[in-house]
Amino acid sequence: MELVLGLANYALFMGVFIGIYAILALGLNIQWGYSGLFNAGIAGFFAVGAYTSAILTSPYAEGRIGGFELPTVVGWVGAMVAAALIAWPIGKVCLRFRSDYLAIASIGIAEIIRLVIKSEDVLTNGAKGINNIPRPFGDLPYVQSQIAYLAIVLLVLAIVYFAVERQYNAPWGRMMRAVRDNEVAATAMGKDITFRRQQAFIFGAALMGLGGALFAHFNRSITPEAIDPMVATFLVWIMLILGGSGNNRGAILGTAVVWTIWSVSEIATDRLPHEYAVQAKYVRVFLIGLMLQLVLRYRPEGLLPEPLGGTRSASRPVAEARSQKGL
Amino acid sequence: MLELDQLVKQFGGFRAVDKCSFSVREGTITGLVGPNGAGKTTLFNLIAGAFPPTAGTIRFMGEDVTGLPSNELFHRGLVRTFQIPHEFHRLTVLENLMLVPPAQPGESLLANWLSWGKVRDAERVVEARARETLKFLELTHVADVRAGNLSGGQKKLLELGRTMMTDAKLVLLDEPAAGVNRTLLRKLEEKIQILNKERGYTFILIEHDMEMIEKLCDPVVCMAEGKVLIAGDFQTVRSDPRVLEAYLGETQGDAA
Numbered sequence: 198m199e200l201v202l203g204l205a206n207y208a209l210f211m212g213v214f215i216g217i218y219a220i221l222a223l224g225l226n227i228q229w230g231y232s233g234l235f236n237a238g239i240a241g242f243f244a245v246g247a248y249t250s251a252i253l254t255s256p257y258a259e260g261r262i263g264g265f266e267l268p269t270v271v272g273w274v275g276a277m278v279a280a281a282l283i284a285w286p287i288g289k290v291c292l293r294f295r296s297d298y299l300a301i302a303s304i305g306i307a308e309i310i311r312l313v314i315k316s317e318d319v320l321t322n323g324a325k326g327i328n329n330i331p332r333p334f335g336d337l338p339y340v341q342s343q344i345a346y347l348a349i350v351l352l353v354l355a356i357v358y359f360a361v362e363r364q365y366n367a368p369w370g371r372m373m374r375a376v377r378d379n380e381v382a383a384t385a386m387g388k389d390i391t392f393r394r395q396q397a398f399i400f401g402a403a404l405m406g407l408g409g410a411l412f413a414h415f416n417r418s419i420t421p422e423a424i425d426p427m428v429a430t431f432l433v434w435i436m437l438i439l440g441g442s443g444n445n446r447g448a449i450l451g452t453a454v455v456w457t458i459w460s461v462s463e464i465a466t467d468r469l470p471h472e473y474a475v476q477a478k479y480v481r482v483f484l485i486g487l488m489l490q491l492v493l494r495y496r497p498e499g500l501l502p503e504p505l506g507g508t509r510s511a512s513r514p515v516a517e518a519r520s521q522k523g524l
Numbered sequence: 525m526l527e528l529d530q531l532v533k534q535f536g537g538f539r540a541v542d543k544c545s546f547s548v549r550e551g552t553i554t555g556l557v558g559p560n561g562a563g564k565t566t567l568f569n570l571i572a573g574a575f576p577p578t579a580g581t582i583r584f585m586g587e588d589v590t591g592l593p594s595n596e597l598f599h600r601g602l603v604r605t606f607q608i609p610h611e612f613h614r615l616t617v618l619e620n621l622m623l624v625p626p627a628q629p630g631e632s633l634l635a636n637w638l639s640w641g642k643v644r645d646a647e648r649v650v651e652a653r654a655r656e657t658l659k660f661l662e663l664t665h666v667a668d669v670r671a672g673n674l675s676g677g678q679k680k681l682l683e684l685g686r687t688m689m690t691d692a693k694l695v696l697l698d699e700p701a702a703g704v705n706r707t708l709l710r711k712l713e714e715k716i717q718i719l720n721k722e723r724g725y726t727f728i729l730i731e732h733d734m735e736m737i738e739k740l741c742d743p744v745v746c747m748a749e750g751k752v753l754i755a756g757d758f759q760t761v762r763s764d765p766r767v768l769e770a771y772l773g774e775t776q777g778d779a780a
Contacts, residue, residue: 360637367643368622368630368650375612375623382610385572386686387598387626396633443614506616506668 202340209343215456216350217411221433222440222448223361224404230442230503231370232397233377235296238287238307239405240429244314245283246276246406247413247423251327252320254414258329261322269333273353273410280406281399283310288398292391307426315421326420330413346415353411354449357404362445364400373397374443427482432459435485439492441499450500459485525550525726526571526694531580533566540566542750543580548694553720553727555741557734557761559771563750564730565607568696571728572604573597585693599626601693605686605700607730609679613672617663620671620682621654622647624689657688661715677704684715687725694726695719701733713739734762746770 221239228234250272257264267275291302314321321327334345364370376383376390383390413419423429432455440451462484466477492499526548533541541563548554556564570577573594581590584602594604612620628650629635630643658664661681666674671682680700687695697716701709713736719725731737737744738758745755748770754761761767 363636363640364633367636367640368628368647369633369636371615371619371623372631374615375620378612378614379610381574382606382612385574385594385598385604385606385610386624387595387690389595400633503614505670506619 206340206343209340209347211456211460212347213343213350213415214460215453216347216354217408217415218433218436218456219354219449219452220357220411221405221408221429222436222452223357223445224401224408225433225437226401226442226445226448227361227364227373227397227404228401229437230444230448231365231373231377232394233296234292234394234398234401235300236303236398236401237300237430237434238303238305238310239433240424240426241303241307241310242280242284242402242405243409243412243429244307244310244421244424246280246409247419248314248321248327248409249279249406250276250410251330251413251419255327255330258322258327261319261327263327266331269331269414272414273407276406276410277403278406280409281403284399284402285395288395292394292398304426304430307424307430311421311424314424321421324421326418326422327413328418330417330419332414332417335417350411350415353407357407358445358449361404365445432456432485435489437499438489439499441501441503443503444499444501447499447501454500455485455488458488525585526728527583528567528571529581529583531567531570531582532578533563533570533575534578539750541570541577544747544750544752545580546745546752546755548726548728550693550726551720551724552742553716553729553740555737555744555758556728556730556747557732557737557744558747558753561749562747562770564747565698566750567747568604568698568728568730572602572696598690601691602696603687603690603692603694604696605680605683605698607698607702609676609683611671611674611679611682613670615671616668617671617674617682618651618654618658618667621657621685621689622650624686625650625653626690653689657685660688661685662711677708680704681708681712684712688719688723692725694728697727697729697731699730699732701731701736709733709736716740 221243225236225239228236252263253265253267253275254269254272255263256266287306291299294302315324317323332342332346333349334342337345372388373393376388376393380390412423436451436455437448439455440449441447459481462481466474466481469477528547529545531541531544532539544567556567558564569575571582573592573596576591581588583589584597584600589597589600612623615623629646635643655664655667658667661684663678663681663685666678671679674682680703684700700712704712716727717740720727729741742757743755744758744761746753746761746767753766753770754764
């Protein structure tokens with residue numbers, strides 16, 4: 198009985214994280230999958246969202262701004278707005294670069310954001326981070342509270358999924374994929390690619406901010422530790438690539454697969470004798486890297502490839518769509 | 525409708541286009557010929573706004589459009605195709621066409637969330653027009669194929685098809701016949717003539733296939749080494765000694 202309960206708790210915990218990461222992966226899919234923007238600074242937008250919501254909703258604490266104690270929903274919307282506002286000047290400067298340069302620039306910017314958070318005590322309480330972040334239904338007993346939060350995360354994920362899937366199936370998504378495929382031709386066809394890229398960048402960043410906020414409220418605290426690029430940027434990239442960039446369902450599937458491996462392997466390594474446990478942590482990173490290599494080698498388009506003719510899939514009968522995909 | 529005045533494009537120390545001046549009358553199909561490296565495609569890029577000229581002015585429909593980017597020129601009715609096909613390779617052929625019409629309601633994020641019905645209605649109109657275009661180009665059977673998987677000739681047709689998805693006034697065709705087989709070529713000529721007569725498109729056509737130039741173009745402009753050598757009807761241009769010289773090499777011309 199105890200084991201069952203433990204497993205159930207663990208599943209709830211994992212479900213919440215998969216939900217949060219899926220939102221990050223969907224945000225990245227807008228930027229990379231739809232628009233071809235190589236954002237390697239997901240952690241930065243994640244952090245801005247997490248801290249913004251934390252500051253807006255947490256109770257007063259000595260030596261740091263805050264004490265607004267606004268409702269959580271306001272914090273989450275605020276997180277999206279803040280991440281979008283931060284993305285605007287970054288996009289203005291960086292989107293002129295070709296994708297590989299954008300990657301380098303965005304890594305740098307995410308690091309700057311992390312260092313600012315670490316050192317600006319007045320804003321973020323520095324290395325100690327912000328605690329006492331309220332959690333919706335956080336007063337319920339442990340299991341009920343976890344279930345409630347999972348339900349909220351899944352609801353938010355569902356809304357995000359339908360919002361981005363709608364754009365994929367709309368002329369906006371078609372236009373972004375065209376800009377991704379050939380920017381010269383897209384310009385010649387009258388599309389303002391600078392503006393459109395900026396739109397996609399900000400849209401994706403807002404979702405990353407939302408993911409950060411959901412994370413902070415789930416943990417009830419946020420510290421600079423949580424914005425480690427390995428976990429907050431590269432893991433998300435692997436989820437999207439493995440799941441299938443350009444495919445929103447693929448992004449969610451990839452998140453579930455990668456997070457499960459990542460999380461279960463942590464349990465496994467924790468059970469090892471102490472002298473091996475530290476080394477085994479690196480094996481987890483290696484395992485994820487290996488998986489990425491295998492996917493890129495044998496299934497470069499991901500588990501669920503980009504759907505064909507996205508803008509018409511909504512109006513087409515399923516059977517016809519299947520036969521054209523060669524399934 | 526298009527006037528080029530003393531147009532210059534300099535790449536470092538190399539003058540790709542050197543003081544080019546000519547004008548294009550509405551309703552014509554103007555041929556642009558000349559040996560390789562004469563500056564024809566660079567001139568196209570200047571007209572289409574791919575990059576600004578080093579000096580000189582471009583007037584389109586009576587307005588100075590020098591230095592305007594190609595997306596803005598597109599909205600004024602100037603559409604181009606590319607010598608090397610620039611298809612959107614992961615989009616389907618149908619999507620490649622549906623993408624083109626300007627100012628679609630579904631290009632707005634908010635409209636897609638808030639007024640989906642309106643977007644869908646507009647999509648149906650655009651799809652019908654795209655299917656009509658595919659039928660005209662006889663590409664209906666590949667409508668749902670990724671454009672990257674088309675043959676070279678089909679990609680050329682798709683390039684032409686994109687110009688038909690908007691109400692273009694002036695269409696720049698960069699070697700539409702290159703890599704296209706004979707049968708398809710005749711078809712292409714036919715399509716261009718129909719578009720010219722029935723839709724009133726004005727064309728500028730870069731082409732090495734002289735048969736096609738002879739059949740379609742009046743006037744013909746011949747360029748060499750960045751300069752306009754001569755402009756006139758096909759026979760005049762073909763029999764001009766400077767044109768022969770440009771194609772056959774200077775030494776021969778000097779010896780003669």
